[in-house]
Amino acid sequence: MSAAAILRKMLADKDKIIVCPGIYDGFTARIALQAGFDCLYMTGAGTTMSRLGMADLGVATLNDMKENAEMIAGLDRTVPLIADADTGYGGPLMVGRTTAQYMQAGVAAFHLEDQVVTKRCGHLRNKELVDEEVFLSRIRAAVNMRAQMLGDIVVIARTDGLQSLGYEAAVSRLKKAIAVGADVAFLEGVSSKEEARRVCEELAPTPVLLNMVAGGVTPKMTVAEAKEIGFKIIIFPGFALAPVYQGVAAAAKELKETGDVQIKGDSKAGPREIFSVCGLKEAMEFDIAAGGNLYSKGV
Ligand SMILES: C[C@](O)(C(=O)O)[C@H](CC(=O)O)C(=O)O
Numbered sequence: 001m002s003a004a005a006i007l008r009k010m011l012a013d014k015d016k017i018i019v020c021p022g023i024y025d026g027f028t029a030r031i032a033l034q035a036g037f038d039c040l041y042m043t044g045a046g047t048t049m050s051r052l053g054m055a056d057l058g059v060a061t062l063n064d065m066k067e068n069a070e071m072i073a074g075l076d077r078t079v080p081l082i083a084d085a086d087t088g089y090g091g092p093l094m095v096g097r098t099t100a101q102y103m104q105a106g107v108a109a110f111h112l113e114d115q116v117v118t119k120r121c122g123h124l125r126n127k128e129l130v131d132e133e134v135f136l137s138r139i140r141a142a143v144n145m146r147a148q149m150l151g152d153i154v155v156i157a158r159t160d161g162l163q164s165l166g167y168e169a170a171v172s173r174l175k176k177a178i179a180v181g182a183d184v185a186f187l188e189g190v191s192s193k194e195e196a197r198r199v200c201e202e203l204a205p206t207p208v209l210l211n212m213v214a215g216g217v218t219p220k221m222t223v224a225e226a227k228e229i230g231f232k233i234i235i236f237p238g239f240a241l242a243p244v245y246q247g248v249a250a251a252a253k254e255l256k257e258t259g260d261v262q263i264k265g266d267s268k269a270g271p272r273e274i275f276s277v278c279g280l281k282e283a284m285e286f287d288i289a290a291g292g293n294l295y296s297k298g299v
Pocket residue numbers: 022042043044045046056084120121122123188211213237238
């Protein structure tokens with residue numbers, strides 16, 4: 001079963017809300033997998049910061065995003081990966097190429113938005129949009145490439161139109177995107193719980209995704225609340241970013257100021273423990289099963 005087929009099965013489950021922690025590299029993905037999540041979200045903001053050391057301002061290219069997605073999707077093929085694909089990185093031909101490459105990378109779903117290619121995080125001010133026809137051509141390009149490749153990748157249409165066009169026009173864009181073949185709708189920057197409920201009701205039976213950005217423009221909703229409101233997928237893009245920032249910044253401060261870093265708690269974070277999160281035992285077993293003798297005495 002493809003990762004997309006697994007995700008489609010989850011989408012068809014009436015009682016389920018798909019909860020996706022935002023991850024951006026192998027380590028954060030492994031930590032989320034270890035915790036037992038059954039779906040992951042690859043954040044473009046996190047990918048841009050971790051791979052390029054840059055802010056989410058449209059600087060990540062298809063190659064940056066696809067390489068990261070491919071590595072993460074390959075860690076556990078039974079756990080679908082929903083990946084950010086920003087604007088699709090160009091005209092219809094490029095969006096088609098992005099779709100094909102994400103499919104080959106084993107990505108289960110991806111979202112395409114209606115910002116200009118020189119985009120910015122959806123929770124920043126003064127976003128610029130492309131015309132509706134350009135947005136729809138992006139969705140069509142994805143849907144056509146999926147059909148051409150006989151694939152099943154889930155296409156998520158995202159509009160950033162709420163900020164400058166208002167609710168009606170933004171939702172109208174999503175309706176048209178669904179009409180040309182998008183499977184899931186994503187209204188970026190939902191600004192109230194009433195609006196959240198309204199968009200889920202108005203777009204039903206199409207599943208709607210909620211982007212829960214801590215400190216962004218969307219009011220905080222728990223998984224239970226989002227489910228009750230009617231969302232089918234909830235992503236937490238900043239899930240790993242804030243803890244990494246806070247934890248590493250505190251350790252950096254401590255090392256700089258004291259010349260030492262305390263190992264917290266009962267030192268559960270030694271090399272062996274940390275490598276275990278990243279498949280140490282499985283890697284050793286694999287070597288032994290193949291007749292290798294590197295790890296038969298342990299590590
Ligand atoms: C969902 C998002 O596209 C992402 O890159 O994860 C961002 C999240 C963020 O910048 O915090 C977004 O534009 O909402």
